[in-house]
Amino acid sequence: MLQAIQLQFAYNAHTIFQYPDLACNRDTPLLITGRSGTGKTTLLHLLACLLKPAGGQLLIDGTDTGLLSNSKLDQFRGRHIGIVYQSSHFMSALSILDNILLPRFFSRYTPDTGKALQLAARLQIDHLLHKRPAELSKGEQQRVSIARALINNSQLLLADEPTSSLDDDNAYRVIQLLLEQAAMSHAMLIVVTHDARLKQHFSNLIYLER
Numbered sequence: 218m219l220q221a222i223q224l225q226f227a228y229n230a231h232t233i234f235q236y237p238d239l240a241c242n243r244d245t246p247l248l249i250t251g252r253s254g255t256g257k258t259t260l261l262h263l264l265a266c267l268l269k270p271a272g273g274q275l276l277i278d279g280t281d282t283g284l285l286s287n288s289k290l291d292q293f294r295g296r297h298i299g300i301v302y303q304s305s306h307f308m309s310a311l312s313i314l315d316n317i318l319l320p321r322f323f324s325r326y327t328p329d330t331g332k333a334l335q336l337a338a339r340l341q342i343d344h345l346l347h348k349r350p351a352e353l354s355k356g357e358q359q360r361v362s363i364a365r366a367l368i369n370n371s372q373l374l375l376a377d378e379p380t381s382s383l384d385d386d387n388a389y390r391v392i393q394l395l396l397e398q399a400a401m402s403h404a405m406l407i408v409v410t411h412d413a414r415l416k417q418h419f420s421n422l423i424y425l426e427r
């Protein structure tokens with residue numbers, strides 16, 4: 218379970234965020250929505266432990282992340298949190314298979330090609346594993362991002378605006394894919410978006426205001 222209690226963050230004296238408490242467990246994926254500038258991406262980065270809160274508490278499966286040193290926090294993120302960014306950041310010189318395996322390398326795990334092949338088959342990208350990222354369509358790249366986010370058996374899957382630039386059919390496909398893959402991997406799923414189309418897919422919903 219993830220619990221965020223009274224999280225606060227400030228970029229400067231004028232840009233201060235005080236977030237509502239939120240909770241997410243494996244059975245109820247969470248959608249965080251709100252207008253542009255309400256701090257959705259900032260909140261996602263706090264939940265991903267990429268930013269440190271100025272106040273409040275973030276508990277992930279019983280770990281109080283605020284008590285971890287910077288190096289322990291990096292290790293915790295690498296091993297337990299998978300992030301699907303709005304635009305995928307791939308290593309252009311590496312194959313798709315090696316891109317999927319990268320989080321294992323960064324977390325000092327042994328490469329698990331079997332797991333990569335299993336995820337690729339599930340996401341229907343197994344025929345692309347030998348290609349380079351630039352050779353893939355946006356939709357295919359998004360599937361690779363999801364595989365990469367799940368390769369370390371992440372407990373927590375975070376997605377930032379995964380559908381904002383997609384038409385209705387593709388937006389539906391991507392959100393179903395995220396929900397299915399999180400369920401199959403027994404991971405918590407949190408999506409932040411301003412895409413109102415996604416509300417119908419979530420019963421756990423937080424609307425940010427500023």
Ligand SMILES: Nc1ncnc2c1ncn2[C@@H]1O[C@H](COP(=O)(O)OP(=O)(O)OP(=O)(O)O)[C@@H](O)[C@H]1O
Nearest residue numbers: 228229232251252253254255256257258259260411
């Ligand atoms: N590094 C930064 N330094 C200063 N201000 C920042 C920084 N990053 C974001 N902000 C400001 O914080 C506010 C919230 O940004 P954030 O990206 O979290 O919002 P958002 O709700 O995700 O917006 P959008 O839906 O437009 O992506 C914005 O006003 C933005 O200008």
